[in-house]
Amino acid sequence: MSINNYLYLSAILFTIGAVGVVVRRNAIVVFMCVELMLNAANLTLVTFSRINGTLDGQVVAFFTMVVAACEVVVGLAIIVTIYRSRRSASIDDASLLKR
Amino acid sequence: MVTNNGLVYLIALPLFGALSLLLLGRRADKWGHLLATALSASSFAVGLLQLSQMLGRATENRPVTQKLFSWISVGSFKVDASLLLDQLSICFVLLITGVGTLIHIYSISYMSHDHDRRRFFAYLNLFIAAMLLLVLGDSYLNLYVGWEGVGLASYLLIGFWNQKPAYATASKKAFVMNRIGDMGLSFAIMIAFASLGTVSFTGVKEHAHHASEATMTAIGIMLLVAAVGKSAQFPLQAWLGDAMAGPTPVSALIHAATMVTAGVYLIVRSNFVFDAAPTAQLLVVIVGAITLMFGALVGTAKDDIKKALAASTMSQIGYMILGAGLGPAGYAFAIMHLLTHGFFKAGMFLGAGSVMHGMNDEVNMRRYGALRKFMPITFITFGFGYLAIIGVPPFAGFYSKDMLIETAFNSGGTKAILLGSTALLGAAITAFYMTRVMILTFTSTKRWDDNQHPHESPILMWLPMAILAIGSVTSGFLLSRGSALKNWLEPLFESHGEHEELLSPMVVSSLALLMVALGVAIAVMKYQLSDVDAVAPQDVSIFTRIARRDLLQDDINEALFMRPGQVLTAALVKVDESVVDGAVRGIGQMAISSGSTLRRTQTGFVRSYAMLILVGAAVLIAAIWVVTQ
Amino acid sequence: MINFVTPTLDYALLAPILIVLAGALVGVLVEAFAPRNSRAASQLFITLATLVLSLASLIRVRGKSSTAAAMDSVSFDGAGMLLQASILIIAIIAVFLLADQENFTALAAALPGSDEERTSLQQDLKVTEVYPLTLFAVAGMLLFPLATDLITLFVALEMLSLPLYLLAGLSRRRRLMSQEAALKYFLLGAFASAFFLMGVAYLYGYSASTTFAGIHAAVIGGAGNDIYLLLGIAFISVGLLFKVGAVPFHAWSPDVYQGAPTAVTAFMAAATKVAAFGAMLRIFYVSFAEALWQWRPALIAIALVTMVFGSLVAIAQRDVKRMLAYSSIAHAGFLLSGVIALNKSGLDASIFYLFAYGVATVGAFGVVTLVRDSAGEVTDLNRWSGLGKRSPWVATAFSGFLLAFAGIPLTSGFIGKFSIFSAAYESGSTAILITGVLSSAIAAFFYIRVIVLMFFKDPVEDGTSVVIPSIYTQITIIVSAVVTFALGIYPTPLINFIQSTASFLR
Amino acid sequence: MNFANMNLLTLSMLLPLLGTTALAFTPKTNVLLTKQIALATTILVALVGILMTVKFDFNKTGFQFAESREWIPAFGIKYALGVDGIALVLILMSVLLTPIVVVAGWHESEGGRWSAKTFYSLLLVLETMMIGVFASTDLFLFYVFFEAMLVPVYFLIGGFGTGERAAAAVKFLLYSLFGGLLMLASIIGIFVMATRYGNRTFDITTLAGLHTVLTPMMENVLFLGFFIAFAIKAPLWPLHTWLPDAAKSATPGTSVLLLGVLDKVGTFGMIRYCLTLFPNASKTFTPMIITLAVISILYGAFLAIGAKDIKRLIAYTSISHFGFITMGIFAMTTQGHSGATLYMFNHGFSTAALFLVAGFMISRRKSSTIADFGGLQRVTPIMAWSFFIAGMSSLALPGLSSFVSEFLVLVGTFTRYPVAAVIATFGIVLAALYILIPVQRALHGPTTPGNELLTDLTLREKIAIAPVIAVIVALGFYPSPLLKIINPAAATVISQQGFTDPAPTISEGK
8 A cells, every 4th residue: 555645644633633622622632632633743754754764754753752741741730720720621711811 | 777875765764663663662652653754754855855856867867776685586586675766656755755744744633542643653654664665666576565565554554443343354354355466466476477587677678578468468467456456446446445444544545545546556667568468458447447437336325424535536546547558648647647636535534534533533424514614624625625536627636537538538449438438427426426525524404413512623634634635726737737747757658659539638628527517416406405314314226225335345245255265164174174184083993993803803712723723724735835836 | 774873962052052951950950959948049040140151152152153063953153143142132131020029929839719829928939940941941942043953943842832831820910811821822832833743744755854954955956745845834834933923823922921920921922032033034044945936925925914913903902911912913924024035134134123122022021010009910001091100210111112112213123124124125025015114003003002091191090000120120121221222223233243143054 | 522623413413412411410390490401502502503504605515514424334324414505494493493492482391291301301302303304314314313203292292282182192193103104115115226226325315316227116106105204294285184183282382393393394305305316206296296285275274264273273374384385396496496495494483483472372361262362462462463473474474584485486386387376376365364364353353351461471472582573574575695595405406306497488489
């Protein structure tokens, strides 16, 4: 099968993630959708690394994972504080700041 | 041309008087009037001096000039402040300063009770100075300065008692209507500069021949407009009647003897223009003819003695303009009538003033009557003036007016017949209304109640009247003896061949006298033999009513100009507020409202922001895609 | 079998960054071991020392500019050095604002309105973590505009973003809003960086290289699949445009600016812009320059929309911080014209503009921290009315900054506007010039309205008062004001310096 | 500092700044000292201005007292000063008016939002900028002054004015900023063009050659950028609506500087920049501009007639007068140009006279509505006279200064655009109305209630108004000194435009 399919797959995953961010309310889920997008990117990178026959792509992928991990730390911290003070993880509740 | 450094004093003396009296203020109250009179008199003396010198010189170098300084000089537009005194202007100089001085003297007593007398004399001097500048300026622009200067002086004097709203309005009216005339003058100057490249009398005279007739006609018509404004000719005559708001000496000096005749001066001075522009000339005579009838008719209906005299002034100036419009043949006679009129009309105004003085400022002739006994001197001097104006030989008016009528008849063509007969008819009507004035005031039965104590005026007042009366008796005879004035002015005009005589002088004179007699007779029957009621009867013919309303001049002006003007102003004020400024404010509002609309995109929901980003990304990709393809 | 070469790092050139990182770590240690009461002072000292030191080291190595470092993953060139310098200077000024602990919550973890929070306030604890966090962010910012490798670029991006997410949530008052700001900033930031990463992937796919030089070469070679290039540019731009707050990726900035502690907002608004635009300039000038006919129209469109949108919406704002946020959006639009210009004068202009704007922004927010009532900062514009009467100097300073934003002559803003617009027009884009001046006219409208409010309206009696500025805040405001006007009256030295040094290593 | 061998222009710009610094060190409480410092400074500057006029060599064309230092070499920007006849006359006007304003408005600084100190600091800074804007021969420098001078005026109006002062100030500022930004766009355009054609400079004499390489389209657009800015400054219909509001709200003194000096920057700019930089575009737009000018003349006059408020009335008369000036400028004849420049000078003084006297009246009556006055001539003769004379000069009575300039403008326009000149001349009749109506309402008639107790001018006020009237009268009879200074400059501009005065039609033979 053509290696391009990986690209299509990753593109689809990315889109799913993006749409997820837009449609889902729960902060955690939204955040996971973002993670999904990141991983889609990773998949793309790896695929290209294969196509191009250079390792850089995979290196980037590793970096991405590390960075994503950091993001999780920070992100969860924030989400948890919000949850504690609001007793809800719905991002639509957090809309004091507007206009 | 001969230069003479004395000319400036003619103007400087009265100007100095005006300034010092105004600047010193109340400090000069004690002696201000004396200073002013003295200065005016000395200016007159200078005038006489100049005359004697001029007489001593040969005809060709009688005109003298004095260059004071270079006034305006930009590119080819060069105007010096310089004066020109020639045979024409000397006449005016003497008239202005002479009559002016007399009226100064008269006013000393006439205004003695007014605590602003000093200011009055300051204005008088200011007027003398401006008027002299008007007749001495050697270019149209210099003349313009004097032209508006006298306008200012007349504004100040008409409004001298401007605490009375009506008087203030009258002065404003005079100034504005004069400005319309002044506009004509500035047009004339612009055209002269644009087409001839000069605005000096000599310069324009040189080019007059080889400029296109159209140009000269344009200049001529514009000068006529100016003359019409200043000389209260039809259709800009409406201000003169109201101008009688000013103290009577003012009416005598400015609105009878001098300023209002400036128009005649302008036309005669510009003879070279009108000689080259027949059309303009025709217009001049038409205006003159219309106005002389207009004034005469109004004069028949006025009960206010000053207004009656004002109407007569208008009509008499009509005669002069008519004469000036008749070309070289008429110039001299126009001037002559101007001079004689200066004497008798000033005299009569002063007489009127003296009557008012004796009658507690009552101006309604219907409340006069039988004053002959109470103020004999006034009666006599006024009478001489009267005889002069209606043109009874050998009084001044007879000579000057006859000449005009004669010239009118001999100006050739059907035009001549029309003008001549108009002039004749005018003479008759003049005789009628002046007789009316005479009778109502002096001879008819007493119509004033007993709290009036008519009395003769003090010498300071009757002396000038007497002198002017003498003038009105003799001046005509003197000026026309051996056609002295004609020859005197001759060199200034280029004479064309005389027209064929339509009527001989004898015939004209006799016709004129006939008409006069007619007019007098009617007046006598109507007012002397039948008694007059003290209040103007209201059950009068429509014509009388119209005549009383100055032939509806004010109604017409209001309907045609004032009201529309007010409407336009009001409209523009609204437009400025709502449309012009509204547009600007609208733009501001637009920005604000669009801002608050766009603001709604900021919903506060993370998901909508994410949506925005997503869409944005999509659009971005699409855009780049489109461009790439 | 690929054999790895041991990396060679030119520590001298990386020193500025490394020093800051080191400082940050020290800060962390201090947090861990130093006694509570001594932390604040020592942290402030450490932070300032670090920044100054880093600036010094930067000045020391300025001679060696325009050399690649760390295996071509960063390139240390004139432009980069200028941008780093600007970031450091802005950071130093901003730190004085952070020093005023009144801005921060006492205990981030405590629930809003809980006893825990109350006690923490009574004991007047301090979140001195802000200092190391700030330093980490600074380090990221220093790296961001230098990165010449997509990996480094991505890492730097995250490095500068993550601390900011946290900082945004540390406000002392209106905690809920502050936390909300943090959440929004974080989620959207992560979302955007996902796009960014996807962009990285596609570019890599297009050029088979992660270095700018490589991409540049590929673009010239034109061998790669243009679709990848297209997607790459688009996605990368999304990430970058998000950071600079350009329409339609701007939505986060008003909310975050308003919610975050003002001191943080000041630092973020100023320094992030410099870093992000630095990176943007570099990648567009170095890598995408030859593909400009593809991306330029789109970017011009975005620039125009951003200018107009920012100016228009700012008019409708009632909250001073939001107004400044929208004004910063408008300025992002102006700055984009520098990127679009794609010529030397565009680069110079952008750098000057970034520095001038950054300093003025810090100053402006510095003033905002001063206007308070019993419940903390007053950001409602209506309650600012009559400020000029109560405290003329503060009001005057603020008007000064506003005039600079409006680009009135004799302020740095005017020189910036002039140079950046002329650069844009030089590159042949009339639309930018016209829209630029028009939207600055709109912008002037609301800047002036604030001045009117402060000077020509009478004070409202509701206890709004200006606190006596702490010495730190004073320093911030005075320095920024001086710089703003100095650059307006005699910008020659700086401009000459920029002109002679600013350049990108290709 | 060694003032002796210092460039007079720089000196005259420096002195007010020194004054401001001096003010900074005077105690807020000592108002009198503040005023004295301000007065002393402005008088000093006025003396320098007079000195310049004396030393000015009116046989030389080109800029005198020239000075040029590098400012921002990177953009070819110089601190370059210099005056030709036109600029000199305007500077002279500005520096003469400022001390008069200080004396006349001795108490204006009180009752403002801020201290007298602030008032006079703003005033002095403004003076520096007024001189700078006329004196700069570097386009960029000019723009800097052009925009920066808005700020002090803005605060003078908004801080010390009356009534809707804040709104008026904002309106003024936004209007001007808008114009200014359009001009900035044009300046950038010029700058880029100049750079492209290898001459990165703002020196206007060099830029004057730029139009040779511009496309007509380009030139027109750039021209409009400048012209609109100037048309807003020297309010030309329909961009005038800010002026009446500003004039109504500002203190009389500020209004004098606003209408007398600042607005002149507009007409000055038309001569110095529109004409010099874009001769072809100027030709292209001349018909449109002349039309606008004529409209302004009549429109302004009519609105003045309809005005209820004395200050608004004066503002509208100015709109009419600026119409004359603009018309004279674009008539492209030496008479028109010299006339226009002289007109700027005279208008400065006659407007000053009107506004100052109006100010005296308002300060006494505590109202600026014309209807509230009445019969002042009987109560306060001197004040009434001053107003009357000012009015007469505003309606261009021969013998007063403005007549010479107005007539020159009309004649100059008539030789090239007769129709326009003819229509414009109707303005002089309207002028008679818009002056005499307020004169009658306020000065004549019976003394209306509320006016009986008004006091006449104090010595200070007399001292303030006397020189203005003196200038008005003196220049009416003897304008040559100014014309000598103006003519060469005006002639130069005309010849640069490739125009020569139309010869008298007669010489072309009929």
